[in-house]
Amino acid sequence: xxxxxxxxxxxxxxxxxxxxxxxxxxxxxxxxxxxxxxxxxxxxxxxxxxxxxxxxxxxxxxxxxxxxxxxxxxxxxxxxxxxxxxxxxxxxxxxxxxxxxxxxxxxxxxxxxxxxxxxxxxxxxxxxxxxxxxxxxxxxxxxxxxxxxxxxxxxxxxxxxxxxxxxxxxxxxxxxxxxxxxxxxxxxxxxxxxxxxxxxxxxxxxxxxxxxxxxxxxxxxxxxxxxxxxxxxxxxxxxxxxxxxxxxxxxxxxxxxxxxxxxxxxxxxxxxxxxxxxxxxxxxxxxxxxxxxxxxxxxxxxxxxxxxxxxxxxxx
Amino acid sequence: xxxxxxxxxxxxxxxxxxxxxxxxxxxxxxxxxxxxxxxxxxxxxxxxxxxxxxxxxxxxxxxxxxxxxxxxxxxxxxxxxxxxxxxxxxxxxxxxxxxxxxxxxxxxxxxxxxxxxxxxxxxxxxxxxxxxxxxxxxxxxxxxxxxxxxxxxxxxxxxxxxxxxxxxxxxxxxxxxxxxxxxxxxxxxxxxxxxxxxxxxxxxxxxxxxxxxxxxxxxxxxxxxxxxxxxxxxxxxxxxxxxxxxxxxxxxxxxxxxxxxxxxxxxxxxxxxxxxxxxxxxxxxxxxxxxxxxxxxxxxxxxxxxxxxxxxxxxxxxxxxxxxxxxxxxxxxxxxxxxxxxxxxxxxxxxxxxxxxxxxxxxxxxxxxxxxxxxxxxxxxxxxxxxxxxxxxxxx
Numbered sequence: 080x081x082x083x084x085x086x087x088x089x090x091x092x093x094x095x096x097x098x099x100x101x102x103x104x105x106x107x108x109x110x111x112x113x114x115x116x117x118x119x120x121x122x123x124x125x126x127x128x129x130x131x132x133x134x135x136x137x138x139x140x141x142x143x144x145x146x147x148x149x150x151x152x153x154x155x156x157x158x159x160x161x162x163x164x165x166x167x168x169x170x171x172x173x174x175x176x177x178x179x180x181x182x183x184x185x186x187x188x189x190x191x192x193x194x195x196x197x198x199x200x201x202x203x204x205x206x207x208x209x210x211x212x213x214x215x216x217x218x219x220x221x222x223x224x225x226x227x228x229x230x231x232x233x234x235x236x237x238x239x240x241x242x243x244x245x246x247x248x249x250x251x252x253x254x255x256x257x258x259x260x261x262x263x264x265x266x267x268x269x270x271x272x273x274x275x276x277x278x279x280x281x282x283x284x285x286x287x288x289x290x291x292x293x294x295x296x297x298x299x300x301x302x303x304x305x306x307x308x309x310x311x312x313x314x315x316x317x318x319x320x321x322x323x324x325x326x327x328x329x330x331x332x333x334x335x336x337x338x339x340x341x342x343x344x345x346x347x348x349x350x351x352x353x354x355x356x357x358x359x360x361x362x363x364x365x366x367x368x369x370x371x372x373x374x375x376x377x378x379x380x381x382x383x384x385x386x387x388x389x390x391x392x393x394x395x
Numbered sequence: 396x397x398x399x400x401x402x403x404x405x406x407x408x409x410x411x412x413x414x415x416x417x418x419x420x421x422x423x424x425x426x427x428x429x430x431x432x433x434x435x436x437x438x439x440x441x442x443x444x445x446x447x448x449x450x451x452x453x454x455x456x457x458x459x460x461x462x463x464x465x466x467x468x469x470x471x472x473x474x475x476x477x478x479x480x481x482x483x484x485x486x487x488x489x490x491x492x493x494x495x496x497x498x499x500x501x502x503x504x505x506x507x508x509x510x511x512x513x514x515x516x517x518x519x520x521x522x523x524x525x526x527x528x529x530x531x532x533x534x535x536x537x538x539x540x541x542x543x544x545x546x547x548x549x550x551x552x553x554x555x556x557x558x559x560x561x562x563x564x565x566x567x568x569x570x571x572x573x574x575x576x577x578x579x580x581x582x583x584x585x586x587x588x589x590x591x592x593x594x595x596x597x598x599x600x601x602x603x604x605x606x607x608x609x610x611x612x613x614x615x616x617x618x619x620x621x622x623x624x625x626x627x628x629x630x631x632x633x634x635x636x637x638x639x640x641x642x643x644x645x646x647x648x649x650x651x652x653x654x655x656x657x658x659x660x661x662x663x664x665x666x667x668x669x670x671x672x673x674x675x676x677x678x679x680x681x682x683x684x685x686x687x688x689x690x691x692x693x694x695x696x697x698x699x700x701x702x703x704x705x706x707x708x709x710x711x712x713x714x715x716x717x718x719x720x721x722x723x724x725x726x727x728x729x730x731x732x733x734x735x736x737x738x739x740x741x742x743x744x745x746x747x748x749x750x751x752x753x754x755x756x757x758x759x760x761x762x763x764x765x766x767x768x769x770x771x772x773x774x775x776x777x778x779x780x781x782x783x784x785x786x787x788x789x790x791x
Contacts, residue, residue: 190783191767198699199763205756333559368570371563379548
């Protein structure tokens with residue numbers, strides 16, 4: 080127990096917690112969307128995120144930036160990040176759709192029991208992570224420096240670096256965008272309809288498989304965006320980075336109420352904060368530990384998460 | 396007739412013949428199979444059959460790893476799968492952190508029997524290490540207790556929430572084990588865990604060879620199969636199946652679902668802990684990085700690949716998840732596949748050894764698409780699933 084450390088570095092822990100939470104929230108959206116529609120834990124989603132971290136790296140190296148090059152000027156850096164976000168999001172979306180078509184759709188056509196989906200999900204995540212592992216020789220790759228590390232502004236002891244600011248802002252924009260998309264557009268209505276009752280929605284003329292494909296695409300897009308900012312925050316990546324992050328993002332989705340978009344966002348931010356405060360209080364190793372303790376305690380008293388499960392019930 | 400139908404009718408024929416066989420015939424076949432299993436790791440067994448060993452290849456022998464070592468690994472995963480089969484297959488509770496109980500069993504044996512564990516050297520809770528035979532029941536009891544302690548709060552949850560909580564439990568155990576300053580000594584681990592007692596002709600029976608441990612675990616598995624079979628056919632087993640099929644209906648029919656779910660949880664945990672204890676006494680050294688979360692996933696895929704709810708299926712699955720990757724390692728040697736491929740001046744390791752989990756993943760997907768009920772499912776359950784398949788919406 081180290082209360083003075085917690086109090087002294089409270090601002091710093093809060094800001095890093097919010098940044099980490101924003102990344103969790105973006106990945107958690109992918110879990111929650113798929114769960115809301117299919118009642119399926121998409122285990123392969125963490126590997127989709129992992130592929131995103133590599134795609135961002137490769138995009139930057141295509142522009143001639145690697146670990147050893149000097150940091151680009153600010154406008155160039157913003158352009159490069161935008162390019163990486165675009166490429167990573169598109170590739171992640173495609174990979175997520177590929178997983179759905181190869182691993183889940185054939186099982187749905189046979190009306191397989193839910194646990195069979197879990198196994199193909201595990202299989203798909205083995206395939207993706209081992210493929211990237213072989214392709215990168217299982218090495219840890221460094222991320223080129225993009226944004227300056229000096230704080231962009233500080234008020235008292237609260238200071239924010241450009242990476243933290245951009246992560247939080249982009250995550251917020253993506254969250255609001257996705258929420259609006261699901262609540263206001265025709266496609267979003269399709270998603271909500273399928274989430275409520277697949278077969279009835281199909282009878283009403285919703286193309287079920289296309290909606291499900293769209294859900295995977297959206298989840299992949301979010302994971303791709305998260306991957307780029309996680310790259311910049313952590314500074315390196317490896318073929319097995321997906322597992323633990325995916326686990327915590329899933330925990331975040333459950334924390335907020337799985338199937339609920341706003342819940343996933345809230346859960347992600349909460350998990351990021353709790354984890355950082357706990358590592359300030361008990362030492363770094365106990366960040367994850369406390370995150371799970373909080374999750375278990377919360378589920379005991381509120382078994383459907385903070386905001387409840389409700390992708391289908393959301394009104395527009 | 397499609398291949399699938401022909402395959403189905405072949406297996407139906409086999410199972411009908413098995414059912415029609417007199418009891419002594421069945422027992423004789425079982426005994427013969429068990430003798431075969433005990434003979435499997437002996438080199439002499441293959442030489443007797445006239446199968447060349449060494450650099451020469453035999454389709455089922457693993458060339459990169461000692462066959463007895465592979466069989467031992469299979470055996471303790473099978474034991475774990477049997478335990479998890481009670482939880483997932485019978486009671487229908489999705490447990491993603493089953494390896495946590497394995498860790499509890501392994502660490503109990505390590506801390507109480509090793510002369511170098513901190514319980515003796517630093518904390519002085521014990522004068523001297525306890526004998527192996529005394530610690531075994533303690534290990535099982537502590538894993539049972541861990542099962543109850545975890546079960547009490549979390550078994551009120553259902554389905555996927557249970558999954559994430561159990562996953563968190565396994566991760567918490569690993570984090571506690573990772574602390575260097577606590578009794579588990581983190582990644583430095585606990586060395587010198589004694590082997591089981593017993594000697595043959597003055598030589599200790601359990602040394603560093605894998606064969607004897609394989610026999611030990613195999614014997615334990617056989618005992619466990621009898622235990623689990625009897626439990627499945629008892630009132631407890633019927634209650635588990637009722638809970639799996641429909642929890643609300645079971646509750647209305649007077650089954651105390653909470654109580655029986657905890658029963659399933661702690662029975663599974665006990666078997667998992669036993670497996671961990673046996674594994675630790677073979678390995679003789681354990682540290683925190685042994686208990687990665689991926690192992691829980693591997694055991695779960697063993698149960699579901701084999702066919703949840705069937706003892707035979709759990710055994711088959713446990714065997715395959717270890718054996719297929721090991722066997723894939725040997726494949727490269729047979730066909731003389733290249734170890735590395737050079738693309739653009741960069742060497743990539745494409746040996747079957749490094750890609751074995753890639754192929755294993757593909758096998759998992761393919762098997763589940765064609766046999767979603769698992770390779771060897773419970774008969775009753777398989778029939779239900781065939782009905783489900785008919786119910787699948789046209790064009791869905």
